[in-house]
Amino acid sequence: MTLSVAFRHRFPGLALDIAFEAPPGVTALFGRSGAGKTTVVQAVAGLLRPDSGRVTADGSVLTDTDARIFLPPHLRRIGYVFQDARLFPHLTVRQNLLYGRWFAPERDGASLDRIVAMLDIGPLLDRRPGALSGGERQRVALGRAILSSPRLLLMDEPLAALDEARKAEVLPYLERLRDEVALPILYVSHSMAEVARLATTVVLIEGGLVTAAGPAPAILSDPSAAPLLGLREAGAILTARVAAQEEDGLTRLESAAGTLWLPRVAARPGATVRLRILAQDVMLSTRRPEAISALNILAMTVTDIRIGEGPGALVQLRAQGETILARITRRSALALGLAPGLPVYAILKAVSVAQENVGAGG
Amino acid sequence: MTLSVAFRHRFPGLALDIAFEAPPGVTALFGRSGAGKTTVVQAVAGLLRPDSGRVTADGSVLTDTDARIFLPPHLRRIGYVFQDARLFPHLTVRQNLLYGRWFAPERDGASLDRIVAMLDIGPLLDRRPGALSGGERQRVALGRAILSSPRLLLMDEPLAALDEARKAEVLPYLERLRDEVALPILYVSHSMAEVARLATTVVLIEGGLVTAAGPAPAILSDPSAAPLLGLREAGAILTARVAAQEEDGLTRLESAAGTLWLPRVAARPGATVRLRILAQDVMLSTRRPEAISALNILAMTVTDIRIGEGPGALVQLRAQGETILARITRRSALALGLAPGLPVYAILKAVSVAQENVGAGG
Amino acid sequence: MTDWLTPDEWRAVALSLRVSAVAVAFSLPIGIFVAYALARWDFWGKQILNGLVHLPLILPPVVTGYLLLLTFGRKGYVGAFLDDWFGLVFAFRWTGAALAAGIMAFPLMVRAIRLAIEAVDPKLEQAAGTLGASRVWVFLTITLPLILPGVIAGTILAFAKAMGEFGATITFVSNIPGQTQTLPSAIYAFMQVPGGEAQAARLVMIAIAIAMTALLLSEWVGRAVARRIAGT
Amino acid sequence: MTDWLTPDEWRAVALSLRVSAVAVAFSLPIGIFVAYALARWDFWGKQILNGLVHLPLILPPVVTGYLLLLTFGRKGYVGAFLDDWFGLVFAFRWTGAALAAGIMAFPLMVRAIRLAIEAVDPKLEQAAGTLGASRVWVFLTITLPLILPGVIAGTILAFAKAMGEFGATITFVSNIPGQTQTLPSAIYAFMQVPGGEAQAARLVMIAIAIAMTALLLSEWVGRAVARRIAGT
Amino acid sequence: AAASLKTALDAIAADFQKATGNTVTISYAGSNALAKQIIEGAPADIFVSAAVNWMDEVEKAGLVAPGTREDLLGNTLVLVAHGKDAKPVEIGSGFDLKALLGDDKLSMAMVDSVPAGQYGKASLENLGLWPSVEASVAQSENVRAALALVSSGEAPFGIVYASDAVADDNVSVVGTFPDDSHKPIIYPAVLLTGAKDAADKAFFEALSADASDATFKAEGFAVLK
Ligand SMILES: Nc1ncnc2c1ncn2[C@@H]1O[C@H](COP(=O)(O)OP(=O)(O)OP(=O)(O)O)[C@@H](O)[C@H]1O
Numbered sequence A, B: 001m002t003l004s005v006a007f008r009h010r011f012p013g014l015a016l017d018i019a020f021e022a023p024p025g026v027t028a029l030f031g032r033s034g035a036g037k038t039t040v041v042q043a044v045a046g047l048l049r050p051d052s053g054r055v056t057a058d059g060s061v062l063t064d065t066d067a068r069i070f071l072p073p074h075l076r077r078i079g080y081v082f083q084d085a086r087l088f089p090h091l092t093v094r095q096n097l098l099y100g101r102w103f104a105p106e107r108d109g110a111s112l113d114r115i116v117a118m119l120d121i122g123p124l125l126d127r128r129p130g131a132l133s134g135g136e137r138q139r140v141a142l143g144r145a146i147l148s149s150p151r152l153l154l155m156d157e158p159l160a161a162l163d164e165a166r167k168a169e170v171l172p173y174l175e176r177l178r179d180e181v182a183l184p185i186l187y188v189s190h191s192m193a194e195v196a197r198l199a200t201t202v203v204l205i206e207g208g209l210v211t212a213a214g215p216a217p218a219i220l221s222d223p224s225a226a227p228l229l230g231l232r233e234a235g236a237i238l239t240a241r242v243a244a245q246e247e248d249g250l251t252r253l254e255s256a257a258g259t260l261w262l263p264r265v266a267a268r269p270g271a272t273v274r275l276r277i278l279a280q281d282v283m284l285s286t287r288r289p290e291a292i293s294a295l296n297i298l299a300m301t302v303t304d305i306r307i308g309e310g311p312g313a314l315v316q317l318r319a320q321g322e323t324i325l326a327r328i329t330r331r332s333a334l335a336l337g338l339a340p341g342l343p344v345y346a347i348l349k350a351v352s353v354a355q356e357n358v359g360a361g362g
Numbered sequence C, D: 001m002t003d004w005l006t007p008d009e010w011r012a013v014a015l016s017l018r019v020s021a022v023a024v025a026f027s028l029p030i031g032i033f034v035a036y037a038l039a040r041w042d043f044w045g046k047q048i049l050n051g052l053v054h055l056p057l058i059l060p061p062v063v064t065g066y067l068l069l070l071t072f073g074r075k076g077y078v079g080a081f082l083d084d085w086f087g088l089v090f091a092f093r094w095t096g097a098a099l100a101a102g103i104m105a106f107p108l109m110v111r112a113i114r115l116a117i118e119a120v121d122p123k124l125e126q127a128a129g130t131l132g133a134s135r136v137w138v139f140l141t142i143t144l145p146l147i148l149p150g151v152i153a154g155t156i157l158a159f160a161k162a163m164g165e166f167g168a169t170i171t172f173v174s175n176i177p178g179q180t181q182t183l184p185s186a187i188y189a190f191m192q193v194p195g196g197e198a199q200a201a202r203l204v205m206i207a208i209a210i211a212m213t214a215l216l217l218s219e220w221v222g223r224a225v226a227r228r229i230a231g232t
Numbered sequence E: 001a002a003a004s005l006k007t008a009l010d011a012i013a014a015d016f017q018k019a020t021g022n023t024v025t026i027s028y029a030g031s032n033a034l035a036k037q038i039i040e041g042a043p044a045d046i047f048v049s050a051a052v053n054w055m056d057e058v059e060k061a062g063l064v065a066p067g068t069r070e071d072l073l074g075n076t077l078v079l080v081a082h083g084k085d086a087k088p089v090e091i092g093s094g095f096d097l098k099a100l101l102g103d104d105k106l107s108m109a110m111v112d113s114v115p116a117g118q119y120g121k122a123s124l125e126n127l128g129l130w131p132s133v134e135a136s137v138a139q140s141e142n143v144r145a146a147l148a149l150v151s152s153g154e155a156p157f158g159i160v161y162a163s164d165a166v167a168d169d170n171v172s173v174v175g176t177f178p179d180d181s182h183k184p185i186i187y188p189a190v191l192l193t194g195a196k197d198a199a200d201k202a203f204f205e206a207l208s209a210d211a212s213d214a215t216f217k218a219e220g221f222a223v224l225k
């Protein structure tokens, strides 16, 4: 399903002028607090009537102010995980979870048991929302939206209140929703790690305007977008095929740029995965290093160097069409004599690619 | 001020038995969703009357169920940033911010202008909470609590809804509250980065029980605590003195373990800073590496190796009494023949120590 | 027990209960609807409707009764119409007493329910909408359960008022024992004759006992509902 | 304008306004206090207080008036006490009419305010507490502003009821033109004579006009307050 | 029937029921309300009014069975005082009611609308007392309420029907207004056009039967015939 959003809306203090296309997959809305992300999501859900504009899903019109069309929210079949959980206080957790079921046209969506197990909310089923912790509430809200069998899922910072362990459990499930159920997702998050892992498309919003939009690998490995995303989060996405699960717990992956070993990747040999390589995790050397603990050494060529205001430099490297970014100090760039065309070795620790930065290929 | 908390409380589904001391500084409560963190904070604030127990601050009793003492919240002078902002809907942002002022005994606390500037909420002052975004609301709640001139600050995931850029702005301010105003803070967070940067003391809570409590450096660099904290977050805290601000934007730091160069650290030469070195950012080599982009190479000695269930190994290194942790693959540990007593070089990229992992020394 | 009330008095007690119960039962759905309309919709004539609802409160009950007599009496326009088409007669029947009680109690009921509706967070209703619930379903599954305390309050106010209503009732349907003589009418009749005060006092006690029972019941149910919503 | 009402009738209008305004003004603080107590506190005799508050609704107004006469009359215990100690006399004074109107309107006012209080999120009050506000301050700065819509609703209900109150008033302070003759008493008097309906109708119109003005005003203020709280 | 007749009529109806087996249903309310209801089609067979003017209204509406109107009962107007044994007074043209009252109120039924009040006002006017006491009159909704004010001591004096004063222990009759000072107090009774039944007629006749006279007299009414 392709979602197309284009609207203008005026709040005292902020004028929004938004236009983007969300192809199938996960579209991440990324931007600072107050940029207008929630407003966009509300316009898609039908909870906000924009001053003017059009929202269509696969060609069917959801909102069109010119044609005076405004499909009410309950006919849009759009699941919405709110920033503030908004659980129904008078219903138990189980009733909250099953609420959308009453109205869903088919009943073959995700099963209650599966969602409950995934979100680890089994012991809460008979409680009411008033007796839940903040993170528990958010998990129930997530389950409720998924269980309503929507054809599009809106998620407004669904994982912000969750601890790392919970996040690590929920993220693969969202990937499966994206890939197996082919459920398109509009995802608001402050966490670049989440965005990079899940997103097929990234939309950057600043002060009510879309400043960049496009496929996730392109946006995330564009050195010019790095300041927007936060330098720490700059990185590139590498596509690799799982070659073998080796017996000491590592997974061998083959990418166009070379062979990589990473801690166990949960995928069968032959499967394609996306690896997010953070620029700050990549070290460069002009000589092949030896007797070092890093397992992954890729021979690449420098294609671009951006020296910023600060002490850092962002180096773009290519090998066989794959791109990665390396963030090093300006001092090192000068010391190593880096220049476009220079062959270098990119050094990457196996454990640097965090589990959350390995996603099912999409 | 020293806060001493010891209480038992029973919820259907969870029995809490909590006891810890919070010395001056920031005490971080760390634990999974539903572990009981908010409950602890509420017991300290006086919003929860525990089944039994005692809460004292500097010897003065706040709660003592045996002596039937229960100081009402408004006499405790404890600022509380709630997980759900809880702004007053009928008051403007300015009135919300100044609410605590009416009741504060002295008026020499943080000034409105300073807080407003720091939280970047100037344009919102005349709005009402209903017209704020999620992150804006949380920032106002933070400002409101600080402006009430409390003698103890409770923060329940105050930064979860903020983007990285905002977090980076707010964290130094919290450090200043901790160090300059000497305001003790009880801090609930899922983010190990925040905890490691701010906390002087860490309390780990699991299933209603305190599983570990103590000074932050000790808890965070204890390899046995690593699984609890999340492997990714394992690391150690290094204390260093700022030696010089060099002209290419790097800062030279002298630690007992050797010299380090990091991107500009905001501290004057001579100041002491805390560096959080993540175990996964440290590479090991048995030979001094050359022609490499990493600037920081420390000669150290292996003191401990823990091989986990998975493909990883956690290596503890020492030099001149300073400890750091390195997380490498088991395969590399074997290949390099690591064993306690072996001298190795720890390699650390300058840019790996993220700004948020450099805190004012405390 | 049966001794100290005459059969007519017992009938008055029973009738009062029936009249009040029927008045409340019939006006409740209408009251909820009107309260919802006043709280949530904007439409032409909203303030006129609002005024009409409050009218029985403003007018002396006798006037309300007289207007009812003129409208719903057998010679009144509406009364004649209802009689011809539906065989529904209000004049001098207990149904008329119920109509009068219902109308007199209506403003109290509507206001209580309206206050409760206005206190419901529209964000919850929106959330239900995104889960696929149409407006009607949202109302039935979210709004209605959340306003239950208000509905209970409105119901008990209306019931109490209906039990005590007298001026409009006696003016509209007169005071016919066993047919339209409610407890307050019976009390009135005793108050009108020398030495009737003691008799009236007995009936007053019964009225108080009934109303207090209903009140306690409503408090109890209301608390249970509120506790459910608070979630503990 | 002055032509079509006699001076006595004008005086009845003015008196009704004064009686209602005073009744509402005096009962408002007490009403807020009682509503708060019923909504938030648990104390011995709570249900008795609750029942007492509802009593005027349950009893026929004449009975309430009679009880007032026995209690607050010059020979009544409370009345004699107030007269002796404060020189406060209710009998045959407009103050008595205000007392009767206030008491009759009290249950409506209390219920509306109580509903509003029950709808306030205690979490906001807790938050105010952590910021240093004592219970009283929390009430004044948080609870009270948040229940304003309910207070307004209670006030307008009470005002309307006070404007329409008749049975208890005339029984307690009788009907002395210029002193205790309120609009409803005047209307009642006209209803008692054959052919007086037209005269009564004029006064009814005035009563309606006054009450509608008050109603519209209250709706308008209520909306403004609600909009402020909704925050847009 | 007018509400003030309740005690007497209840007794008569009970006797009638015992004698004939026919049940009598009596609706007691204010005469004005009853008259309006009858005009609006109330299913009544017999109407006993406490006021002549309301009976006239019903008759004007053509609802009275021709020739059945009769003046059933009469009543006298008395001055009552609070207390069991108040001093009797002489009511005549020289009677200084104002001095007797002082600053206190004279309790009456509504002087312009309720019959007892109208009769009372007429009497006082005829006796030349009205102008001096007009400002002191507290008017009640009906005679019973006026009596209650005297009974409770709120007003020291009141003007009520003799029939009302009999049963109250807290008041005493201190004087009777001359019959000629006001129009005769009459309770007219009629058979309405709606009455088809023989039993209706029977009870209507029973009202004026000798047995009934005693009952009415016991309640303080005067029987007119
Ligand atoms: N009802 C409203 N009236 C006026 N301004 C509003 C309203 N709702 C939102 N805004 C403003 O519009 C801007 C965008 O709000 P929005 O909720 O879309 O931000 P966001 O990107 O979701 O931020 P966050 O990450 O903090 O949740 C904010 O500055 C907010 O203050």
Ligand SMILES: Nc1ncnc2c1ncn2[C@@H]1O[C@H](COP(=O)(O)OP(=O)(O)OP(=O)(O)O)[C@@H](O)[C@H]1O
Pocket: A130, A131, A132, A133, A134, A135, A136, A161, B011, B012, B013, B014, B031, B032, B033, B034, B035, B036, B037, B038, B039, B040, B083, C232
């Ligand atoms: N009023 C209550 N009644 C019953 N159980 C409760 C109540 N309040 C909290 N709990 C339960 O107690 C446990 C601890 O709650 P708490 O809010 O302290 O968790 P937390 O550590 O703050 O979690 P989170 O990170 O998700 O906010 C949770 O499992 C919660 O469901």
Ligand SMILES: [Mg+2]
Pocket: A037, A038, A039, A083, A156, B133, B134, B135
């Ligand atoms: Mg938002």
Ligand SMILES: [Mg+2]
Pocket: A133, A134, A135, B037, B038, B039, B083, B156
């Ligand atoms: Mg919590």
